[in-house]
């Protein structure tokens with residue numbers, strides 16, 4: 001028997017009947033300017049080196065870093081986030097704040113390439129963390145713990161972050177991004193930047209950063225030396241309220257933007273932070289999220305472009321104003337700048 005809907009009954013499908021109607025009523029649009037491209041620059045390379053667990057992503061030379069920034073600028077990408085991989089590592093990460101350290105060199109290269117573009121190109125941001133620069137791979141300096149083991153020394157690490165942020169600002173970074181999850185890092189960096197005359201350099205705080213298996217491929221990307229884990233400073237995956245608390249602390253310390261990381265498995269935390277934050281909220285679609293879609297697509301198990309688009313759209317829908325994604329430049333090329341939707 002055929003049912004007849006009553007007259008006047010709601011028919012939501014009416015607004016799905018054609019691409020033009022769907023376009024008109026779409027609630028969420030991703031724009032190239034929302035996107036931030038993370039980039040790796042490695043000291044001493046003479047050619048870019050592929051990262052096997054992140055197909056399509058490479059460790060850049062300074063020259064190819066400039067090219068990647070130019071490509072991002074042409075695509076209208078909103079920002080780049082730089083990570084440096086030094087040739088020499090030591091216990092305190094000396095190269096992290098060295099004036100000629102690889103990250104500072106990368107920042108100068110990126111700023112110069114970005115400014116070639118008529119609109120000034122993407123915002124140049126830098127990761128403010130020690131893990132790429134220490135020989136033990138932790139995000140801070142180590143001290144002896146009460147049980148004789150090693151711990152990451154919070155306050156000794158803050159001094160290093162302050163110095164690193166100033167070095168990055170001096171090299172020309174628009175925004176510094178402390179990602180080490182040390183208590184008080186935003187306040188200390190703000191104070192140091194202001195004291196050095198960089199009061200217009202912003203802080204994007206990695207506020208709710210979880211200890212995540214999805215950072216796996218990143219460890220290859222930065223040749224990480226880490227043994228063990230980061231569970232004494234990064235957050236436990238089950239804790240949402242604590243993520244809000246971390247974001248609130250960073251806001252009180254003067255963060256200009258706050259971030260939730262990873263994105264895909266923490267959309268509830270992202271939505272909660274977006275709900276309460278008075279500053280823009282970023283989310284980082286991390287290396288493992290990238291690798292999963294690339295691997296499934298390479299096997300023919302998933303439609304790559306559709307999956308990439310949907311994954312980023314979901315992060316935007318959850319409340320992110322800014323999205324860090326390794327697909328930033330490619331995705332920007334798929335978007336129609338007029339309506340923020342992927343072109344068919």
Ligand code: PBG
Pocket residue numbers: 127129130131132139179180214215216217218230285286287288
């Ligand atoms: C720390 C840092 C990490 C990532 C960004 N900043 C690694 C970690 O915390 O272990 C991960 C990013 C990704 O997986 O894409 N400097």
